[in-house]
Amino acid sequence: MEKVSIFWFRRDLRLDDNRGLYHAYTQEKNVLPLFIFDREILDDLDDREDARVSFIHHQITRLSNELAAFGSSMVVKYGKPIEVYEELLNTYDIVNVYTNRDYEPYAVSRDLEIQKLLSSKNIQFLDFKDQVIFERDEIVNGSGGFYKVFTPYSKVWLEKFNKSTIQLVSLNSTKNTFFQTNALPVPSLEDMGFKPSSIQIPPLEINTALIQKYDQVRNFPAIKGTSRLGIHIRFGTISVRKLALEVQKLNATYLNELIWREFYMMILYHNPQVVDKAFKPQYDEIPWRNDEDNFQKWCDGKTGYPIVDAGMRELNATGFMHNRVRMIVASFLTKHLLIDWRWGEAYFAKKLLDFELSSNNGGWQWAAGTGTDAQPYFRVFNPESQTEKFDKELKYIKKWVPEYGTPAYPKPIVDHKFARERAISTYKEALNT
Known part of the structure; x- marks a missing residue:
């Protein structure tokens, strides 16, 4: 069996400024990218034309094409994560597994289950902060506990953000450590019981002119006064660090919306x-x-x-x-x-x-x-x-x-x-x- 280290894509569907991927790429040989269309989630969806599933499928196809430039591909599976990993353990000699942290209750329990399986095989499960600027316990009150009110949380968040030096990372194509493989098959939407959605997805673009006046136009639904980047932030097709650094120079009110996002993530983590x-x-x-x-x-x-x-x-x-x-x-x-x-x-x-x-x-x-x-x-x-x-x-x-x-x-x-x-x-x- 081939020795590989896996990078598991979840809600970070990009190569650029992807922290877990960067660590795998710079520290391992034969990095094999993985994505799982998770049946634990998909089986609960009522709409067989769910636009989010279509969006993810499109992004996985895009990522597979981008990886082809590195002479690599992505293993894409449709199933329950624990069963997929059991199959992968029979297919590859897995050295380490890298991924980015997710803080939702289901994701936490899923990752603990995978970690337990890998640990039984002496394989490390290495996870990294990626989808937030500051996570769970990085913004705490004077007694070391989590904030229950947004305003003091946001003040500490901003102070820390303004003092921090955030470096964006990228893959160096001259040092290619991806597992070299031909294009691997990607399950079709139909294979998974879905159909393409007719709903249009907003494009991935940071509209600087709009964001500059966001505080003036954001409350009026008849005009295009919001960035429509929500789905891209949600599934990580844009780096939240890149976005935060960009809007920091443009509009404090927009940056405040990103702080609200992290506040609610912190609240959910501490209060499932x-x-x-x-x-x-x-x-x-x-x-x-x-x-x-x-x-x-x-x-x-x-x-x-x-x-x-x-x-x-x-x-x-x-x-x-x-x-x-x-x-x-x-x-x-x-x-x-x-x-x-x-x-x-x-x-x-x-x-x-x-x-x-x-x-x-x-x-x-x-x-x-x-x-x-x-x-x-x-x-x-x-x-x-x-x-x-x-x-x-x-x-x-x-x-x-x-x-x-x-x-x-x-x-x-x-x-x-x-x-x-x-x-x-x-x-x-x-x-x-």
Whole structure:
């Protein structure tokens, strides 16, 4: 059997400034790249045309082509990671396994299982920080614990970032240590039970002109005021270090969004229970109404509240929803309809191209008032005033709700004043019992 060291791609689908790959490439001989289409994840997807699976498949094909320039290829498997590694151990004489750390609960347990298997064969599992600037325990409060509030966390993060010297790394093609092999087969989408998606993926480009005025335009959904880089950050087709260094010079508000991302990752790592429980346990006492008919109308964009309906229809059609509108629709579901935030979070998880467990969970718990740094329960977004502020000319609404203003548009499913008072009294009663 051939001696190889494996580099396992996960959510770092690039050759450039990939820390784990760089360490494998510079320290080993015969580095064999690996990607696993993980059945533990894919088997749970309802949509057989999931745009994220199509995107990943496209990126794996691209990476395979880039590796061909090094005379190498990538082993691409469809299966459960533990079974794939058992197969690889029978195929290759594996020296070490390199990868980049992932902090989500499933990823942590998966990696522990793989590490245990490899350790039984005296093979090292070497993981590196890559998808964040600062991870889990690098930003701590005065007593050495994790921050539960964003503002002090962000101040320490920024101070540390401004003092740090971040070097981007790249592979030196004159020192090629990849395992030399011809192109290896990549399972097709159809092989895995999927079909190509018709949803368009935003291109990978840092629009410096847009980012320079991000703080001025980010709240208006009718204009192109956000970078649309979410899916690329999520799957690592762009280096977060490269992006942070670029935007540091352009816009502090945009950089602040990257800090929010790392804050929520840190919160999830230290509090894995927030996946299905409120960060503030007392909020699990809220008696949600959970009306299934109302929930379906929210999903379909037929609530009779045009800014809410526009957002949901945009999400259903494109896999994207403007950040300001995400807050509005989340507040509406949890406060106006008193539907459990977990229902909305799960729906976003199915639909969002840039779905990130930590940010999705953090955002939904913020909107519901149940999380760290949460919106107070007595603050209930008024969809009409939000429309007046951020879509005054109704351009966004008219794009996604063309029947607005005609008899075909539904009446509101709940009165705002009534819903607001009901939400506040329901929360108050639950928290005081």
